[in-house]
Amino acid sequence: MIKKIFILSLVLIFPSMLKAENNTCLTCHLGVDATxxxxxxxxxxxxAGVYCQDCHGGNPEINDETSMDEQFGFIGVPEKxxxxxxxxKCHAKTGKYVFTESSPNCIECHSAHFTKRAxxxxxxxxxxxxxxxxxxLAAFFTGFFIKYAKYKKGRKIEIKTLFKKGVFKAIKETLxxxxxxxxxxxxxxxxxxxxxxFLLLFIGNLIVWFDKLLFQYFFPNAQxxxxxxxxxxxxFTDLAALIVIVGILLVMVxxxxxxxxxxxxxIIGNLSLTKLxxxxxxxxxxxxxxxxxxxxxxxxxxxxxxxxxxxxxxTGLGTAYFLKALGVSSSASEQIxxxxxxxxxxxxxxxxxxxxxxxxxxxxxxxxxxALHDEQAGRVLPPALEGESxxxxxxxxxxxxxxxxxxxxxxxxRCYEVCPAAMGGFPLSPRMFILNLREAVxxxxxxxxxxxxxxxxxxxxxxTCFACMERCPIKIEHIxxxxxxxxxxxxxxxxxxRLQDALxxxxxxxxxxxxxxxxxxxxxxxxxxxxxDARKEEVEYLWFVGxxxxxxxxxxxxxxxxxxxxxxxxxxxxxLYDGERNSGNDVRxxxxxxxxxxxxxxxxxxxxxxxxxxxxxxxxxxYHTLKNEYPEFGAKYExxxxxxxxxxxxxxxKLQIKNKxxxxxxxxxxxxxxxxxxxxxxxxxxxxxxGVRFIEMPKNRNLSLCCGAGGGKIWMEEVKVExxxxxxCRVKEATATGAEILIITCPKDLSMFSDAVKITGLExxxxxxxxxxxxxxxxx
Numbered sequence: 001m002i003k004k005i006f007i008l009s010l011v012l013i014f015p016s017m018l019k020a021e022n023n024t025c026l027t028c029h030l031g032v033d034a035t036x037x038x039x040x041x042x043x044x045x046x047x048a049g050v051y052c053q054d055c056h057g058g059n060p061e062i063n064d065e066t067s068m069d070e071q072f073g074f075i076g077v078p079e080k081x082x083x084x085x086x087x088x089k090c091h092a093k094t095g096k097y098v099f100t101e102s103s104p105n106c107i108e109c110h111s112a113h114f115t116k117r118a119x120x121x122x123x124x125x126x127x128x129x130x131x132x133x134x135x136x137l138a139a140f141f142t143g144f145f146i147k148y149a150k151y152k153k154g155r156k157i158e159i160k161t162l163f164k165k166g167v168f169k170a171i172k173e174t175l176x177x178x179x180x181x182x183x184x185x186x187x188x189x190x191x192x193x194x195x196x197x198f199l200l201l202f203i204g205n206l207i208v209w210f211d212k213l214l215f216q217y218f219f220p221n222a223q224x225x226x227x228x229x230x231x232x233x234x235x236f237t238d239l240a241a242l243i244v245i246v247g248i249l250l251v252m253v254x255x256x257x258x259x260x261x262x263x264x265x266x267i268i269g270n271l272s273l274t275k276l277x278x279x280x281x282x283x284x285x286x287x288x289x290x291x292x293x294x295x296x297x298x299x300x301x302x303x304x305x306x307x308x309x310x311x312x313x314x315t316g317l318g319t320a321y322f323l324k325a326l327g328v329s330s331s332a333s334e335q336i337x338x339x340x341x342x343x344x345x346x347x348x349x350x351x352x353x354x355x356x357x358x359x360x361x362x363x364x365x366x367x368x369x370x371a372l373h374d375e376q377a378g379r380v381l382p383p384a385l386e387g388e389s390x391x392x393x394x395x396x397x398x399x400x401x402x403x404x405x406x407x408x409x410x411x412x413x414r415c416y417e418v419c420p421a422a423m424g425g426f427p428l429s430p431r432m433f434i435l436n437l438r439e440a441v442x443x444x445x446x447x448x449x450x451x452x453x454x455x456x457x458x459x460x461x462x463x464t465c466f467a468c469m470e471r472c473p474i475k476i477e478h479i480x481x482x483x484x485x486x487x488x489x490x491x492x493x494x495x496x497x498r499l500q501d502a503l504x505x506x507x508x509x510x511x512x513x514x515x516x517x518x519x520x521x522x523x524x525x526x527x528x529x530x531x532x533d534a535r536k537e538e539v540e541y542l543w544f545v546g547x548x549x550x551x552x553x554x555x556x557x558x559x560x561x562x563x564x565x566x567x568x569x570x571x572x573x574x575x576l577y578d579g580e581r582n583s584g585n586d587v588r589x590x591x592x593x594x595x596x597x598x599x600x601x602x603x604x605x606x607x608x609x610x611x612x613x614x615x616x617x618x619x620x621x622x623y624h625t626l627k628n629e630y631p632e633f634g635a636k637y638e639x640x641x642x643x644x645x646x647x648x649x650x651x652x653x654k655l656q657i658k659n660k661x662x663x664x665x666x667x668x669x670x671x672x673x674x675x676x677x678x679x680x681x682x683x684x685x686x687x688x689x690x691g692v693r694f695i696e697m698p699k700n701r702n703l704s705l706c707c708g709a710g711g712g713k714i715w716m717e718e719v720k721v722e723x724x725x726x727x728x729c730r731v732k733e734a735t736a737t738g739a740e741i742l743i744i745t746c747p748k749d750l751s752m753f754s755d756a757v758k759i760t761g762l763e764x765x766x767x768x769x770x771x772x773x774x775x776x777x778x779x780x
Contacts, residue, residue: 129345132345132346132349133209133349135349135353136349136350136352136353137352139352139353139356140352140353140355140356142356143353143355143356143357143361144356144361144364146356147356147361147404147407150403150441151400151403151404152400153396153403154396154398154399154400154401154402154403155385155396155397155398155399155400156399156400157399157400157401159372159400159401162371162372162373162374162401163368163371163372166370166371166372166373167371169370169371169373170367170368170370170371171367173370173473174195174366174367174370177191177192177195179473179474180192180473182471182473183471183703184414186250186254187254187412189247189250190246190247190248190250190251190254191247192247193243193244193246193247193250194243194244194247194248194251194287196240196243197239197240197241197242197243197244197247197291198240198244198287198363199240200236200237200239200240201237201240201241201244201290201291201294204233204236204237204240205348207225207233208225211224211225212225231312234312234313235312235313235314238295238298238312238313238314238315238316239314239315241291241294241295241298241315242295242315244287244291245288245291245292245295248284248287248288248291251284252284252288255280255281255284260413260417261417262412262413262414262416262417263413265277265411265431265432266416266422266429266432267432268427268428268429268432268433268436268455268458269432269435269436269439269453269454269455270436270439271432271435271436271439276411276435279358279359280359280411282358282359283358283359283360286347286351286354286360287351289347290344290347290348290351293340293343293344293347294344295315295316295319296319296323296340297337297340297341297344298313298315298316298319298320299316299317299318299319299320299322299323300320300323300328300333300336300337300340301316301333301337302316302317302319302320303320303323303324303328303329303330303333304330304333304334304337359410359411361407361408362408362409362410362474365404365407365408366408366410366474368404368408369404369405369408369474369475369476370474370475372401372404372405373475373477374477376628377469377477377479377480378464378466378469378477378478378479378480379466379624379628379676380628380629380632381479381480381483381588381589381629382480382484383593384487384593384594385397385484385487389487389488389491390487390488390491390593390594391450391483391484391485391486391487391488391489391490391491391591392449392450392481392484392485392487392488393448393449393450393488394446394447394448394449395437395440395441395444395445395449397449397484398437398441398481401477402477402480402481403441405434405474405475405476405477406434406437406438406441406476407438408474408476409431409434409435409438409474409476410474411431411435412473413431414471414472414473415430415431415434415467415468415469415471415472415476415478416429416430416431416432417471418467418468418470418471418703419467419468420463420465420467420705420706420708420726420729421461421462421463421726423705423723423724423726423729424708424721424723424724424725424726424729425721425722425723425724426457426461426719426721427455427457427458427461428458428461428462430468430478433454433458433478433481433482434476434478436453436454437449437453437454437481440453448488449485449488450485450486450488450489450494451488451489451492451494454485456489456494457719459482459485459486459489460486460489460495460496460716462479462482462711463671463706463708463709463710463711463713463726464479464482464483464589464671464710464711465671465675465706465710465711466479466671466675466676467671467675467706470675470702483588483589483591484591485591486589486590486591487591487592487593488591489591490590490591490592495590496716496717497717498715498716498717499590499712499715499716499717501514502712502715503587503590503592503595503715506582506587506595506599507595507598510580510581510582510599510602511547511550511551511581511582512547512582512586512715513547513548513551513552515551517578517581518578519551520545520550520551520577520578520580521550521575521577521578522550523550523556523559523560524560524563524575526560527560527563527564529567531563531573531574531575532572532573532574532575533574533575533576533577534574534575534576534610534611534612535576535577535579535606535609535610537574537611538611538612539572539573539574539611539612539613540571540572540573540612540613540614541566541571541572541573541574541612541613541614541615541616541640541645542573542574542575542576542607542610542612542614542615542616543563543566543573543574543575543615543616543617544575544576544580544583544615544616544617544619544622544626545559545575545580545617545618545619546582546583546617546618546619546621546622546747547582548619548747548748548751549618549619549747550580552747552751554750554751554754555747555750555751558618558747558750558770558772558773559618561770561772561773561775561776562618562642562772564776565646565649565655565772565775565776565779566645568655568779569649569654569655570654571645571649571654573616574610574612576606576607576610579606579610580603580606581599581602581603581606582599583599583603583619583621583622583625583626584596584599584600584603584625584629585621585622585624585625585629585672586621586710586711586712586714586715587599587712588625588629589710589711589712590711590712590715597633600629600630600633600635601633603630604630604633604634604635607635607637613638614637614638614639614640615637615638615639615640616639616640616641616642616645617639617640617641617642618641618642618745618746618747618772619746619747619748620641620670620671620672620673620676620677620745620746621672621710621746621748623639623640623641623672623673623677624672624673624676624677626639627639627677628676628677641673641679641682641745642745642772643673643679643682643683643686643745643771644679644682646682646686646771646772646775647682647685647686647689650686650689650775651689655775655779656779657689657690657691657778657779658778658779658780659777659778659779659780660690660691660778661690661691661692661774661777661778662691662692662693663692663693663740663741663774664692664693664695664738664739664740664741665687665692665693665694665695665739665740665741665742665743665774666694666695666696666697666734666737666739666741666742666743667683667684667687667694667696667697667700667742667743667745668697668704668707668730668734668742668743668744668745668749668753669683669700669701669702669704670704670707670744670745670746670749671704671706671707671710672710672746673745673746674701674702674704675702675704680701680702683743683745683771686771686775687743687771687774690774690775690778691778692774695737695738695739696737697733697734697737698733699733705726705729705730705733706726707726707727707730707746707748707749707752707753708725708726708727708752709748709749709751709752710748714748714751714752725756727752727753727755727756728756728759728760730753730756731753731756731757731760731762731766731768732760732762734766735762735765735766739766740765740766740767741766741767741768741769742766742767742768742769743769743770743771743774744768744769744770744771745770745771749768750768750770753768754768
């Protein structure tokens with residue numbers, strides 16, 4: 001014993017005494033500059049290879065009973081023949097003990113002539129491993145090639161331009177998962193864990209593959225998986241496996257115990273609920289098995305080959321402790337390790353081949369869905385198709401991007417969760433809309449998309465509120481598809497009677513209310529001043545009034561109020577009188593593209609003759625179309641919503657607040673003002689300046705609930721629904737805040753919410769007021 005300690009001291013204090021004569025590693029034949037170290041070759045390591053003190057355990061204090069190796073039973077006082085000298089760089093033996101070429105090398109930090117991590121070269125079967133690699137990659141690329149060939153059958157659009165614009169945003173979204181965190185932190189956390197954990201494990205496996213399979217045979221001097229790099233590698237791959245497991249467990253808790261409403265599929269169409277659930281759970285379980293299998297494999301490896309590097313493999317070490325506590329010995333690990341390794345490897349290869357044919361395809365496709373997203377999609381609708389039909393007839397009419405996005409859908413249900421039609425019990429779920437289309441495309445059905453694959457009732461239930469597109473984390477573009485299917489129905493005359501009447505009125509009279517165009521400016525007769533005719537006199541602001549604000553007897557009272565406020569502020573404004581026509585926003589969204597273009601043409605002709613600098617309107621639908629869709633017809637204007645003008649006038653002092661209002665109010669964000677155009681602050685700033693006590697509803701700004709009038713729904717027949725209509729839900733939400741007044745900034749909102757408070761019996765609890773009513777009251 002004394003002799004061994006003496007020799008150990010000599011090695012540690014005077015290492016140069018024990019250097020090999022030629023200072024060259026006898027295995028790899030490289031020059032060795034590192035200090036030689038002492039190693040112990042123990043019985044448990046005889047089969048695997050040299051066990052060296054430099055990076056694989058052992059302990060200078062060989063009687064230290066607290067060492068990790070001692071706890072696992074791998075440390076003991078070395079026997080006489082176990083005391084050897086090895087080189088500090090690659091751990092091949094030097095000096096007295098010369099190994100032959102067939103001798104085993106170091107287990108852990110190199111490979112081949114360097115330390116070898118347990119893998120295919122320990123368990124054998126490298127030929128099978130290579131074969132599995134080729135087969136799985138062939139399945140992977142074949143699957144995506146089949147999808148690519150399918151996408152190529154779709155209608156061509158300018159893909160390259162969209163991709164160049166969106167690729168950096170896609171990278172940012174992919175790496176940060178920002179859109180998934182939006183309004184759902186829980187989902188953001190587990191998805192970020194799974195994404196980054198899976199990505200790190202993928203990178204780790206690539207490193208092993210290159211280092212062990214490619215470099216060992218072709219570039220042995222380029223191997224890098226050893227020393228400090230291996231320590232970092234081991235730590236991060238263990239961390240990655242751990243966060244994947246945590247992420248998957250969070251997913252399971254959410255699906256089994258929390259059960260959010262959006263994950264409960266409400267089947268519409270011919271989809272199979274069982275198939276949808278099996279696809280979801282198979283994906284979750286597959287990833288769980290891969291991550292957990294990797295951790296247990298590392299645990300078995302540590303039991304089999306205990307090394308000092310095990311502390312860098314902290315999850316593997318914890319698993320080894322767990323297995324040890326269960327009574328798994330190192331000899332048992334030796335029996336288990338090989339079959340378990342192959343189970344893990346085959347599972348990984350199966351997953352690779354499974355990706356393009358399963359929900360896992362979103363790992364690849366979601367990036368491209370985001371990269372190809374057009375920021376104007378849904379906001380500015382595409383022109384009608386040229387050919388036999390103006391809309392989509394079969395699946396081949398879908399664009400290449402739309403076909404990709406159908407496959408990219410992960411069924412997360414965010415679109416379903418915010419859809420006002422789905423909330424109200426209408427036969428529409430944006431998720432089922434996408435999935436039914438995807439199923440039809442995958443089966444390459446030649447059925448008509450509108451009316452056969454997607455029912456007419458589903459298509460006419462959409463309110464084009466933009467909530468589905470705004471909430472979709474991978475930017476699927478529902479509305480352009482929906483409108484193109486409606487265009488087909490309109491061509492076939494598949495519209496209800498009320499909508500048909502409204503469209504005919506728009507054709508004949510330029511408004512949807514069956515009123516004479518000569519009555520459009522009738523509301524001005526109650527004013528004590530004359531409003532200029534912008535066709536005849538030059539004005540600063542042209543007020544594009546809109547149908548409901550012009551003709552509806554209740555709404556037109558607020559129209560007069562705005563006129564009086566503008567006059568009091570000294571604003572130079574005028575209107576088009578009987579020259580104005582409906583702007584066409586809802587006409588386009590019901591699918592009557594020809595009528596939309598006719599209305600646009602007539603309005604542009606009148607606007608070209610008028611003399612004005614800016615346009616203002618009280619109608620968000622009109623605001624949106626004039627600002628965003630008229631430019632494609634060569635008519636670009638500076639357009640303002642009246643809340644923007646009111647905010648400006650109050651800030652500039654052109655409107656003086658004389659009466660601070662003591663009302664408790666809440667505010668509804670109109671879809672076409674908020675989600676479509678991002679105008680959220682001007683109305684709120686006006687309310688603050690009026691002195692009211694303002695309370696936000698839970699669903700505010702981009703989460704605002706649609707009133708139910710958009711997409712032409714205000715013109716359609718009322719249908720029986722299972723739940724409450726969106727407007728009824730909204731007034732209940734407003735009442736729950738304790739507010740006495742619900743402030744609106746859209747003429748259609750006044751109509752919808754006024755009816756809703758009567759239906760729900762809330763007339764005595766909640767009043768509906770246009771913001772202009774409060775402004776006029778405050779400045780009088």
